[in-house]
Amino acid sequence: GQTVQHRWIYDGKTVAEVSFKVRGPRWRVWSSKDLMPDWIGDWTVEIVVADGSVIAAETFTYSAPDA
Numbered sequence: 001g002q003t004v005q006h007r008w009i010y011d012g013k014t015v016a017e018v019s020f021k022v023r024g025p026r027w028r029v030w031s032s033k034d035l036m037p038d039w040i041g042d043w044t045v046e047i048v049v050a051d052g053s054v055i056a057a058e059t060f061t062y063s064a065p066d067a
Contacts, residue, residue, distance in 0.1 A: 004055075006031040007046040010039055035062050 001023070008016040008031075018031040035043075040062055047056040 003050050004029070005048040007048050007054075008033050009044040009046065011041065037064070040064055 001021075004020050004022055006016075006018045006020075006029075007014055008018075016031075016033055020029040020031075022029070031045075042059055042061050044057055044059045046054045048054055
């Protein structure tokens with residue numbers, strides 16, 4: 001019965017926040033983000049709970065497609 005949020009961060013700025021209502025102890029959610037070609041670099045996606053605490057985070061690198 002809790003709300004969680006996926007916070008998408010690029011270049012130190014929050015680009016998107018996606019909220020979800022968790023309806024069970026093994027509930028799974030996912031989010032996605034369309035990335036612009038010039039948004040190359042490191043991205044972080046944080047999982048944030050209602051009190052603002054970050055309970056998990058993953059970082060990935062978005063790179064230009066091979067020519």
